[in-house]
Amino acid sequence: MPADLDISNPAPGISLRVIPRDQHCVSRKDISSSALRVLYRLRDAGYAGYLVGGAVRDLLVGGHPKDFDVATDATPEQVKQQFRNCRLIGRRFRLAHVVFGREIIEVATFRANSDDGSGDREVEGGRLVRDNVYGSIEEDAIRRDFTANALYYSIEDFSVRDYVGGFDDVQNRLLRLIGDPETRYREDPVRMLRAVRLAAKLGFEIEPATAAPIRELAPLLAESAPARLFEECLKMFLSGHGVESFLGLERHGLLPALLPESAAALASNRSGALRRMLLEGLRNTDLRVANDEPVSPAFLFALLLWPAYCRTLAQLQVQGVHVAEAQRRAADRVTVHQLDTVALPRRFSLPMQEIWLLQSRFSSRQRKRVFRLLAHPRFRAAFDFLSLRLAASQEHADDVVFWREAQEKPGDALAAQLDSSREVADGDEAGEGPPSRRRRRRRRKPASE
Incomplete structure (x- = not known):
């Protein structure tokens, strides 16, 4: 897929590839039963629903995902109508959370890449600050961050659907941004940290064009919400890949932007x-x-x-x-x-x-x-x-x-x-020289004297 793909017009760069069940290792037995319930309920209600993102990526490399996300053509309100155990969250990015005890299945509606004039998509200074314009699965795929995260697992025929070349990138253990890297990093600077974290977690190489702008754009992290950077730090350093994450931050010039005083001291x-x-x-x-x-x-x-x-x-x-x-x-x-x-x-x-x-x-x-x-x-x-x-x-x-x-x-x-x-x-100290004289405490005269 060309690195300079125009994500505002996905048609020229979109090419659906369907990987049948016998050519991939994603199995329903490795998928959360709660996620499967969500997928089947959406299907029975007449909506399209796919397991998407990190769960599909991790299953393809033999991992064990902790989170299972679903993408659908149903709006958040329509999802809520199907599940009594559902709550809607978010303003910048509206989502449905379907709650099964301690497990939460995140359900996102397919997003578009164009602004329909409704005000539900806002870009400020190149940064995407609001994104609630809904679209097709093709548009949804092209607006995701990395090709490895734009893979969709279908329960209809148990296939994996690939619109941006993510399947081959996963097989080649390559992390590649969708679209122009500099534009995508300016849209959301935290993607630079995500690139380092995912490469460390998966043992992937960051594709050269994806890595190239990071050092120069690292100062943009200062524009990100400090609370979001705290959460990203926990993911980087407390998920079992802290050493590789730290080395990645050093390698790509991100350490001074994230931990400025420690970077200077080091x-x-x-x-x-x-x-x-x-x-x-x-x-x-x-x-x-x-x-x-x-x-x-x-x-x-x-x-x-x-x-x-x-x-x-x-x-x-x-x-x-x-x-x-x-x-x-x-x-x-x-x-x-x-x-x-x-x-x-x-x-x-x-x-x-x-x-x-x-x-x-x-x-x-x-x-x-x-x-x-x-x-x-x-x-x-x-x-x-x-x-x-x-x-x-x-x-x-x-x-x-x-x-x-x-x-x-x-x-x-x-x-x-x-x-x-x-x-x-005390004995050693006493033997080193003449004993010190103790000062006698002066007796205070009674007030009556």
């Missing part, structure tokens, strides 16, 4: 220690996802913004700010600045800051402080973060050993160890 860190730590943390996160273990957005952003925190902290200390005050200011400053790009909710930003601020307390061996830190609700996350810092430097190796053992010991045994260590330290 660039100035000549030893590469901060980058080693960050990649090790993402590697661990990917492993946890693969093992179905819980992952935390707070820990993720503590990791992603740690380079920025370290750099800001160093700058404040050079200015003469006391260490404890510099730590607090650095944590606040990095968080506030990042909010301009990514809307990090307070329920994640506050624990993130606690993880940072607890790092300086791991050097203490005073009995009261040790037990207070062990009881801190953020201790485990902070300790895991401390352990992760060994990927950058062995400076804290002794602290990691001490606190790992401290967690395993009974309280009384730990207390005895700390008391013994303190006595030894």
Whole structure:
């Protein structure tokens, strides 16, 4: 398919290819039963309905989709009439959500690419801000983002329908934008992040013409809603492909647009220690996802913004700010600045800051402080973060050993160890020179005197 295809007039570039059941691996047994119920209900009511997008793409490469989306010629209101368990959402892009317990089947009406004058399609500065003009399946295919996402599975004959060459691109593990790449990125800058994320998730190569404008257009991400970029970050880094997503952001020049202060800190860190730590943390996160273990957005952003925190902290200390005050200011400053790009909710930003601020307390061996830190609700996350810092430097190796053992010991045994260590330290200090004279406290005269 030509890269410069005019998406406002799909007819010249549209060529339907029907891939019969015996030539693809999509099977109904791998499709959500809820999605099948939606498809059959729409068919029985006289509407066309297809499984579409990521689910078809993932099934073709042997994956296991979590979400199943449906495209139909029924309007959202007509879909709602067919399902009592349906709610309509969205203003920019009106959709029907059919709810089956915890599972939601998203049903979208075929969209057109032309403006019918109704005001339901709005473009501002090249960006599509409203898109509710309905059209045919051919128009719907041509307005999707990547060819791999424009494949339709039909329950009528169990075929896959391809209008833009997506089937071959999936077989060749190639991610290609539909239409002119620069125009499509300007229409929605988040597509640049989606390209990196999908390539990382699927192990696809980004087609050269699709990749070419990304570095130059990366600053357009500043125009995207910070809340949307937060959600995109979670998809990139907490879905089991964080390392490859990060490397993709670096490769295509998107890191400074998404994490500007961390990108600057990484660039100035000549030893590469901060980058080693960050990649090790993402590697661990990917492993946890693969093992179905819980992952935390707070820990993720503590990791992603740690380079920025370290750099800001160093700058404040050079200015003469006391260490404890510099730590607090650095944590606040990095968080506030990042909010301009990514809307990090307070329920994640506050624990993130606690993880940072607890790092300086791991050097203490005073009995009261040790037990207070062990009881801190953020201790485990902070300790895991401390352990992760060994990927950058062995400076804290002794602290990691001490606190790992401290967690395993009974309280009384730990207390005895700390008391013994303190006595030894006091004894060593006493043997180094003449004992220090204790100051006598002056007795205050009673008021009656």
